[in-house]
Amino acid sequence: MMWNAIKTSLHTALSESEFGLWIKPLECRRQEGQVLELAGPDRFFCAWVEDRYLDLIRHKAQELGQIGEVRLKVAEHRPLPFESDKTGQLRIPGTACAPRLRSLHPAFTFEQFMVGESNLLARSACKALATGDSTFGNCLFMNSTTGLGKSHLTQAVVHQVLQSAPSTRLHYLTAQQFSAEMVKNIRTNSMEQFSKKYVNNCDMLLVEDVHTLTGKNKTQEELNTILDYLIKSGRRVILTSAVDPRKLAGIDDDFRSRMTSGLVTGIESPDHETRARIIRHKMRQHGLAADENLVGYIAENLRGDIRRMESAVIGIKAKSCLCKTPPDLAMVREVIFGLIGAVVEITGESIRDLIGCQFRVSVEDLQSRSRKRAVTFPRQVAMYLTRKYTDKSLADIGNMYNRDHSTVLHAIKTITRDMSQQTSVREQVELLCTKIKK
Structure with a gap:
């Protein structure tokens, strides 16, 4: 049967898990002339295969010849043949x-x-x-x-x-x-x-x-x-x-x-690099060119919930199809705005202002040479959070507080250590992170 030959070819092109999950369940419903009709178990399954694998199936079919068109439909529901064990409990054939x-x-x-x-x-x-x-x-x-x-x-x-x-x-x-x-x-x-x-x-x-x-x-x-x-x-x-x-x-x-x-x-919120890889992967899944400028913009403005990244990519694809133009920065901004409203950029200055407000210390105090705990701790937290949420270098962060890069590095190590050892420090920093994200 031609479908068996196509499956063999697909097996070599896909990973074992992809083949077993998406190709193996497909059945050949009929073959008439150059038309091959396949059936999947349900509508969701068929939609997924059509979106991601149907073009590959058609390509493999055309390579083998005889088949010019491949169609995909939902199979008619058929009850699974259950067997019964000695306790009377139903079981699927081949399983315990x-x-x-x-x-x-x-x-x-x-x-x-x-x-x-x-x-x-x-x-x-x-x-x-x-x-x-x-x-x-x-x-x-x-x-x-x-x-x-x-x-x-x-x-x-x-x-x-x-x-x-x-x-x-x-x-x-x-x-x-x-x-x-x-x-x-x-x-x-x-x-x-x-x-x-x-x-x-x-x-x-x-x-x-x-x-x-x-x-x-x-x-x-x-x-x-x-x-x-x-x-x-x-x-x-x-x-x-x-x-x-x-x-x-x-x-x-x-x-x-x-x-x-x-x-x-x-499981923590993914960092910028991981968010970028997630977005890049989802854009390719949806047939969109993973332009690095667009990927970077989405990764910078969508933090936390990965479902929002999926929603953004779907929205970008829909907008692109509707306008019949490839995605650009203006289109991506419009979609992001629809998801989260106006984008507020997180900057070193905004973090410094937040820290000053939360700990009731002035910017002048944070930039001073004071070594009082009431000043040094907020300063170290501010340096840690600026490194976490912005692209500023250690030297740039140091300049914001009239310090050199080695002082910033020491602050980051100190806060990281204290968060792992002191619950109060960890909870304070987590609360500040939540406020920054909002």
């Missing part, structure tokens, strides 16, 4: 137990995740857990604000496990889904069956948004018992939260201790 999964985003894979200093540890730990590597232990707690990649990494683990070890008894759900399922089993007097599913029939448990369990003492108690068994028996566990575990209110101390008994890591 049908996994408990919430819906997966097909693009949330390790290959599509942009790695930077802000997420390197989280990504490495997830990759290790997905492949059964115990380097980082068997329990991971990830926390970050929204839109920084917790769900992407968690689903990347699921994709990897389903691809490399499909017989793994894996359960992936949100804390709210866990709570709702537990309530349902309490009402039907089937809590023993519920507990067995997560204790006896689980090799890997992934629970997102555990911060939503605030005040739900019974659910915390049940999940705590399950985690205790899984972790002690060497099963793999991944938990995510939008709140730092130390700041989780309404959470039982024993439950908090159990959740954080393994590796705890936060």
Whole structure:
């Protein structure tokens, strides 16, 4: 069949994960003359393939000859052939137990995740857990604000496990889904069956948004018992939260201790370089030329939530198609303005003014030779934040405070050290970072 020949050619052109995720599920619906009609499992899948792979499929088909046109449609729904094990539990053929999964985003894979200093540890730990590597232990707690990649990494683990070890008894759900399922089993007097599913029939448990369990003492108690068994028996566990575990209110101390008994890591907002790589990647995905000036402008003005970067790229593509012109700086500015309003540039002077206001010291004091703690600490923080949020060199920052570059370097090292050792310093700097971003 011609489709098999095309698939073989595609297999050599794509990575193993891309081929398995996007090409393998496609079926040849019919072949008439020079027209090949393919079918995908759902509309979202077909839209994704059409946007990113259909041109390549057509190219490979034309290279092999006989096929002049390739069309893609949604397959008619057909129920999966389930089998039943001795306990009466349904399972997918070829697997030990049908996994408990919430819906997966097909693009949330390790290959599509942009790695930077802000997420390197989280990504490495997830990759290790997905492949059964115990380097980082068997329990991971990830926390970050929204839109920084917790769900992407968690689903990347699921994709990897389903691809490399499909017989793994894996359960992936949100804390709210866990709570709702537990309530349902309490009402039907089937809590023993519920507990067995997560204790006896689980090799890997992934629970997102555990911060939503605030005040739900019974659910915390049940999940705590399950985690205790899984972790002690060497099963793999991944938990995510939008709140730092130390700041989780309404959470039982024993439950908090159990959740954080393994590796705890936060995902920070990506730095400028990582943001640029994310934007560059997304622009190429959407068929846009990744002009470095445009990439730099977007990366400079869109910080934090990666979803806004995706939204900006989609908006730029739509605007470009509508105007029938390639994107330029004016077009990008208009799209960015629609997302975040007027762009306020972060400068060394604006940071210095903010620090002066927050610590109630004047610019003259910050530039003076004073070595009082009330002046030196704000000055060091200002130097640290200016280096973090602007492109100024050490010498330029030093000139702002009548100091040389070695003093600035010492200030950056001092604040970095104090943030890792003193909670009060870290929280002060984090608060200032939030105010600068706003």
